[in-house]
Amino acid sequence: MTVNDQPTYNPGKGEGSPVGVALLGHGTVGSEVFRLLRENSDEFTHRVGGPLEIKGVAVGDVAKHRGSVDEDLLTTDAMGLIRRDDVDIVVEVIGGIDYPRELVLAALRAGKSVVTANKALVAAHSAELAEAADAAKVDLYFEAAVAAAIPVVGPLRRSLAGDRVESVAGIVNGTTNFILDAMDATGASYDDMLAEATRLGYAEADPTADVEGHDAASKAAILASLAFHTRVTYEDVHCEGISSITARDIEAARSAGYTIKLLAICERITGDDGVTKVSARVHPTLVPRDHPLASVTKSFNAVFVEAEAAGRLMFYGNGAGGSPTASAVLGDLVGAARNKVHGGRAPGESTYANLPVAQFGEVTTRYHVDMEVEDRVGVLADVSRVFSDAGISLRTVRQEESGDAARLVVMTHSAREADLSETVETLKKLDAVKTVNSVLRLEGE
Amino acid sequence: MTVNDQPTYNPGKGEGSPVGVALLGHGTVGSEVFRLLRENSDEFTHRVGGPLEIKGVAVGDVAKHRGSVDEDLLTTDAMGLIRRDDVDIVVEVIGGIDYPRELVLAALRAGKSVVTANKALVAAHSAELAEAADAAKVDLYFEAAVAAAIPVVGPLRRSLAGDRVESVAGIVNGTTNFILDAMDATGASYDDMLAEATRLGYAEADPTADVEGHDAASKAAILASLAFHTRVTYEDVHCEGISSITARDIEAARSAGYTIKLLAICERITGDDGVTKVSARVHPTLVPRDHPLASVTKSFNAVFVEAEAAGRLMFYGNGAGGSPTASAVLGDLVGAARNKVHGGRAPGESTYANLPVAQFGEVTTRYHVDMEVEDRVGVLADVSRVFSDAGISLRTVRQEESGDAARLVVMTHSAREADLSETVETLKKLDAVKTVNSVLRLEGE
Structure with missing residues (x-):
């Protein structure tokens, strides 16, 4: 047989x-x-x-x-x-x-x-x-x-088996949430709060897998596979950790009404070629302070699921320990x-949809770009033109003095990752731009 | 065979x-x-x-x-x-x-x-x-x-099958949450907000099953059965609705830092006889404004589960429609x-624990008692004595003038339902007490 x-x-x-x-x-x-x-x-x-x-x-x-x-x-x-x-x-x-x-x-x-x-x-x-x-x-x-x-695998595999999941987004790593939450609460540096997390047992002796987002990326791969009935592996997940997040980033986010969270985001998107694809990514993300994910503090986890018939669901609890x-x-x-x-078997792997995995460049989101620029007439016009040449429209612009230079923080409307990263490369070469301090993404509005 | x-x-x-x-x-x-x-x-x-x-x-x-x-x-x-x-x-x-x-x-x-x-x-x-x-x-x-x-039955039946659930508490009726949330937001009366709910399609032409808590009581029975591996039916659930909640109750709750929610509460408790029992009840409840359940607005539902190993979990989403x-x-x-x-079968009913259902009088919680009292010396002493005679200690007392009478609002520490309801009967007979406006329970601290 x-x-x-x-x-x-x-x-x-x-x-x-x-x-x-x-x-x-x-x-x-x-x-x-x-x-x-x-x-x-x-x-x-x-x-x-x-x-x-x-x-x-x-x-x-x-x-x-x-x-x-x-x-x-x-x-x-x-x-x-x-x-x-x-x-x-x-x-x-x-x-x-x-x-x-x-x-x-x-x-x-x-x-x-x-x-x-x-x-x-x-x-x-x-x-x-x-x-x-x-x-x-x-x-x-x-x-x-x-x-x-937190029941997430079961709900995606069974409870939502009759629905079409559009996106799954969440805080799935307790160590990084502890560090970011502590940075947000105290204004302290990443290094200090990592040390605090280690001291309290929230971070391991070698924190790489957590702080560089590898752990969250594994979870994103699993969530995307379940949600979209498609095989998504760790290698398919675009992954950025939190080790380069500065107290200044946290403060800039705060003053604009946001907090920074490390999110795992899995979405069904339409690619550049018009094809429905799966995107899975992990990166630090600005989240509005009144969004439920913003109130997930300490080492707690929370996962948002958006499905066609069910609407938005949230699952919250202890994500580690x-x-x-x-x-x-x-x-x-x-x-x-x-x-x-x-007798009987649990539902096994379901990969029938077999959607292609999107290139990270195909993803669209909004951005928060923080730059040091020269403090002279015409700089804002030069910078704005770089964005508009790439077809990226700006939502807010904030400029302030910073010693003999000026600090320019722009938030964009929705744009493609590929366009944004090209724009950032162009900005870096611009005489008017001394440095690009950080490029962060925004979600949840 | x-x-x-x-x-x-x-x-x-x-x-x-x-x-x-x-x-x-x-x-x-x-x-x-x-x-x-x-x-x-x-x-x-x-x-x-x-x-x-x-x-x-x-x-x-x-x-x-x-x-x-x-x-x-x-x-x-x-x-x-x-x-x-x-x-x-x-x-x-x-x-x-x-x-x-x-x-x-x-x-x-x-x-x-x-x-x-x-x-x-x-x-x-x-x-x-x-x-x-x-x-x-x-x-x-x-x-x-x-x-x-919102996946709740599945998580209780499967995901938490290896854990011991201590309590399940939640907002499980969208109609009453819509009405209470609207009363809280606008200061309007119950009747006006019920009319609004009906106009918007959140309440049925005959809203009895929702507003009197019957719908929530059915859900409480189901949740308690699943959580405690015990057969709990609708008849076992103590049920109070929201139709007697006044704008004054909402305002009193607000000024003390609470909001009023209709909660279904299922707990494992120790009865008067020292026996472990199951309690399931539905009643309007004061919830601290910083509790996650307080931020569940409109017709949304949320269920909190507390389990021995898992800790606290929350499930949130659309509870109707x-x-x-x-x-x-x-x-x-x-x-x-x-x-x-x-082939195979889903897990069926699990009633092996077969715990007795507690009398409502055996439940302990905290209370918010709102009274009109005579505006004269000695009234507070008289009222306090009634509570202390029943062994109920007071947490806060607030007295304010109200025309030719005075309004006295007390919040108690934890007390047995039976003791509290006896106390309220005694208070009603007291010369000093003109009327007992409302008795509400507090949870979530």
Whole structure:
């Protein structure tokens, strides 16, 4: 029997059957998953329809986890644990890409359903993982990969399955939101607030993945894939982080009535060639202070979804941390386990729309351009002409003295990224323009 | 073979099989469901795994719907349509209780999955409906019954299936939120703003179900059942509407830093006897103006969920209207249809926790009591003593002249409902108290 002749359903082990779980990883998230599974085991039995049994916990160093996990459950042989006959579901909360990829693929190919919180893995290898899950007729769940406990993957995959999503935009990285919020609240520099975030445990020792937007870009890829029924990977996402945002940028935004947020934005757009495309991007963005996203403070996350029939929806909550991530992992685990007991499969990857991914240059948005210019007659005319030559109309212009130069801040109406970036290059070459301090985008009006 | 010997799974019709849909009702929601199913039929085929085919549309008067629905699909024989062999799923968007109950039960018993937007039906007859669905191994979906397009049922049933929900509180009725928001914004009377809501189509000709809180109470029953894995029906919900809220109440709330919202509140509480119980109630509530629920304006809905591991989550969006409700119905329809094609069942009713429902008197909250009192020495002492005799401590007291009497507004610390209502009865009998204008509750601090 070839794979295609197999029934699409999984008949299930039957009510009351135990479901074996392999836990890969016992760090911040894994230890919470383990604790909650243990403490609430009766509840899980009721919710699944059979007991959830932890068959093993794979770790890098057994000695480190003795005491918090029963000795006989600890193993360094993750692959051996996955392949055990009594393991039905593999929960991957290790992090990284290459090693978990190998483990997750092995699990799926061995007929185990997989629950993962690993955004980097899912965003980089969604096709390969989805194909392995489909071939083996098992489930691949990853609610925890986007915005932790905030249900976003489920709503996009199930609740909005009868609607047409137009855009998804949100704050999906708690570290950068903490830093930007603190900069906005205190006027302090990026470096100082990054140090504060590190001190308080909101930023990791190496904060690159967060502050450069890589983490948010993985989530944008996942959100765009779900929203538009199209395969969008990490590589397709235009990504800019927050490390070049200055106290001056924050202050300029504030005085114009905005705050700066790192947004992941996924849209259905019409490309230059008239074709409907998908755009996914992550960049610091000016958001009006009365927009709901502006009031998302500290390390909270929020995701806006705009759909044809549903209109605008917002989901808000804790987007990171051991417990919130464990909540999402355990919700997925119950779903995967129910299917192992009762039969059936969760909806898998949906890529039928297969829309092309837009070039970043095709995206249109509005801009906030902050320049040092010479303090003399005619400068404003020269600068304005550069914008108008590119067909970009200006919405507001603010000029102020700044020592022996002048500072010129313009906000544009909607323009194409390609036109804007060309315009900025021209501005840089203009005698009248000493430096372009920053180019930021505006959304949410 | 008895029912218990049957496999718990539904094997599915197989990839590519058509799924027959009976649409019961063609009003505001039904016509949107019909339109979207028609316009996006290719998308639905991809998402389901087989074509969704509308087999008939049951209406009360065929003549009224000619032109918008193909003549050969229209029928007044809903029961006949349900029983057709080529109908796999029944979508009920008629409204009311008795007639749809008969139809939905007949559908479930005939092995059809059911999608309904009918909160009154689900809240009044959940047990009977769930048992019929379980016996026939089919799905009963009702995301649209609570807050229309805002995913709430799905997140509680699936995403939070691995967590312990502590409370669910929200604005789940758009009509009353529109009226209260308009009263707050304009200072106008309840009657005037109800008239405005009616004129703009936010209130029905007979607004009773909305303004007296019955609609919100049905939703509270559904939310409490899902959140606490306990059967909670409409009859279990303490319900007070907004028709007695005056411009003076709104003004008093405003001057204390609050706004008044009609909240549905579902909590896990410890009863007088030390037993963990479920409380579900609907009443006008003072909410601090900086609380996220205070900024939910017009006819929007928002639901807060607090769970042990996830922390606080908020879901926000359009809670009513043809298109948003159709979005939720169609999301459910895709889910039910996927199961008909691929096999498996959605999670059904979960009542294993079976917690007792608390008496309203056991609930503790804080209160805002507004009285006319005699304008003489000793009145405040008399009134204070009544509260202290009942063990209720006061948080703020505000007294102001009001003609030949005085107005006394007190806010209490947390107290039991039973103690507070006894206290109010005592106050009413006190010589010093001319009238008790209003007793309102406070939440969200």
